[in-house]
Amino acid sequence: MIFSGGVVSAVRALGGMPCPEFLIVDLSDSDDPRADMQSLADVCEPGTVVLALGTLNDVTLYRDLLHAGVHDYLVKPLTAEMLRDAIRTAEEALAYEEEVEDTSPKNDTRQLVCLGVRGGIGTSTMVANIAWMMADQGKKTALLDLDLFFGTSAMQFDLEPGRGLSDALDNPRRVDGLFLERAVVKPHDKLSILGCEAPIGGLSDPAEGALEQLVDALGENFDCVVVDVPRQMLGTHVDVLRSATDIVLLTDYSLTAARDCIRLLAHIKQIAPQADIYVAAGKVGMVPNEVSEQDFENSIERPVDAKIPFDIKTMMTATQAGEVVVANAPGAKLSQAYLDLLRKVTSDDSIGKEKTSWFGKLFSR
Incomplete structure (x- = not known):
């Protein structure tokens, strides 16, 4: 599913629908990427893999986003190969989390x-x-x-x-x-x-x-x-x-x-x-x-x-x-x-x- 707009639109859309397993969000138009990502985290479920895109090449921002739970942050402009590799890595991370979940003790409720x-x-x-x-x-x-x-x-x-x-x-x-x-x-x-x-x-x-x-x-x-x-x-x-x-x-x-x-x-x-x-x-x-x-x-x-x-x-x-x-x-x-x-x-x-x-x-x- 593809929605127009940046992180604000993503927060609005996710507030009224089941959270996806994999989410790509564009932070290019964001005035405060850290605050916007925190708003996004509030509506995302644990386990959702988030890939962020943006134009600001800042190591501190990159670390803050990873700390907030973002899987990876890619600086635009992007090539198809860069995006493909990032998605493949994110999918591998998602598959690993599912494998760990499957081997964990089951809820006996x-x-x-x-x-x-x-x-x-x-x-x-x-x-x-x-x-x-x-x-x-x-x-x-x-x-x-x-x-x-x-x-x-x-x-x-x-x-x-x-x-x-x-x-x-x-x-x-x-x-x-x-x-x-x-x-x-x-x-x-x-x-x-x-x-x-x-x-x-x-x-x-x-x-x-x-x-x-x-x-x-x-x-x-x-x-x-x-x-x-x-x-x-x-x-x-x-x-x-x-x-x-x-x-x-x-x-x-x-x-x-x-x-x-x-x-x-x-x-x-x-x-x-x-x-x-x-x-x-x-x-x-x-x-x-x-x-x-x-x-x-x-x-x-x-x-x-x-x-x-x-x-x-x-x-x-x-x-x-x-x-x-x-x-x-x-x-x-x-x-x-x-x-x-x-x-x-x-x-x-x-x-x-x-x-x-x-x-x-x-x-x-």
Whole structure:
């Protein structure tokens, strides 16, 4: 991509787009190259290779630019060979940084993305319960609700979501620990919810790559990140799946859901082949199944990993108390279904089981 203008135009352009891996900027018209390069550094991501061009042949300026993070500074006029050699050297530096990054220890944050194959089958409720259970296990957990206008994650805990998500999407590179302390709401000392209730039509669509950057930023600050993704968002924002370690599809036993489940499974396999996929059936028993469980599993060519029953009485009691089901009624069948799903996702059967000593068992009799 080529933009007219010098460093000021570069700063303006980069403020509203994903940062490139390799950037050539012309400082010829700059009155203060050092200050302008600092402005550019503020909008560039770490790892971006910057090649600067200019007319001032000054060793001190050259050193200052290198200190500011510029890969190289070339004095004009340039020959094609000079520019070609500089670009080749910069590309080699970029390849080396990527190699070092690939061999570095991987982030062990669990990033769980939850998708409802159809609307109204309890996806947001499932997400809130899973996030609460993770936090209750002592894991520092973030719940990211990407329904920008109608999200209910905070509401399920009787809280207002604030503007945290809309602010984060405006500039995901600025998301850090200090930002999150101000932006999230916390129903539990280990659970932080990032969401918003933006005015309908009052929030622009996130830039390409913004969601992936945001999820990655959350992963740097939390042990677990649980993401509630409206299914219509996948049409334009497949990037939200790329960082996922686990993906849960919540479905029902309808013909439409079977079709869309097949499509989503194929889509996820292509976009996020690294993720482990789980299929859960929601609100089981609310209405007769359009498709039998066996026929449904045959059509999607995989078993249903968890069955979440429809229990309106338990749900209503928890809602009136401003709590999620697993906190309000941990012994209910609905809570146990959420717990079984979480155990499968984490491969940890000890979750939810109280650790009682031999003396405790003796005195409890």
